[in-house]
Amino acid sequence: MMTDDIHSLSGAYAVDALTDAERAAFEEHLEHCAACRDEVDSLREAAADLSLLSAEEPPASLRHDVLRRVSTVRPEPPRLADRRARRRTRTWLAGVAAAAVVAAGVGVGVTQPWQDTSQAPQLTVAERIERADDAQRISVSFDDGSVATVLRSESLNRAVIETSDMAPPPEGQHYVVWLQEPDGQMHHAGAMPADASDASMPLKGDAAAAIGAGITIESDPQTPEPTSEPVALFSFT
The missing domain is CATH 2.60.40 (Immunoglobulin-like)
Known part of the structure; x- marks a missing residue:
């Protein structure tokens, strides 16, 4: 469902959890919003940090579970001057992935389970x-x-x-x-x-x-x- 506050889509965009319509609208917004571009970069860095925990292959059900959680939890709009807000958003991203790992019964970290690692990077x-x-x-x-x-x-x-x-x-x-x-x-x-x-x-x-x-x-x-x-x-x- 499209949110009224397009800034809040940055977290879901970073983990590829948007619909095609949401992704298109958010990418158009990114062209003119430096705050959201910085926020997406920050979230992707956090995702990269998670990938260092382990290279173990996650179960097939894990991706679905994480996407379901991501689609129902959106971060607050980015505020460039508020570093605490950035830390909270990073914590949200790590928390969603960690919660999904626990729910799936996997005791180690995984490499960005919400994405197919064979896919190309997101395109403009x-x-x-x-x-x-x-x-x-x-x-x-x-x-x-x-x-x-x-x-x-x-x-x-x-x-x-x-x-x-x-x-x-x-x-x-x-x-x-x-x-x-x-x-x-x-x-x-x-x-x-x-x-x-x-x-x-x-x-x-x-x-x-x-x-x-x-x-x-x-x-x-x-x-x-x-x-x-x-x-x-x-x-x-």
């Missing part, structure tokens, strides 16, 4: 799109040599914009990305960060139904519709 939205069979990559080059690229997968219903050496917008202005719907309407898909020179931003909206994307320069980053001509257009058809 862009990496998942690139690995999709229907991945599209549409690039636009500007006169100054900079490049903007939209990655899209219809099957994943996700799209990401990536920039390389992108010049900043005029002072007080913002780059805004739009997804074009089949009826021609433009859907606000996100305002790019202030430093868009080398950025990667998941786009909001129905990427599967969209027929294209565009970038405009706007004074209001949350404008509900474009107020200027696009500086870049990307066709998905």
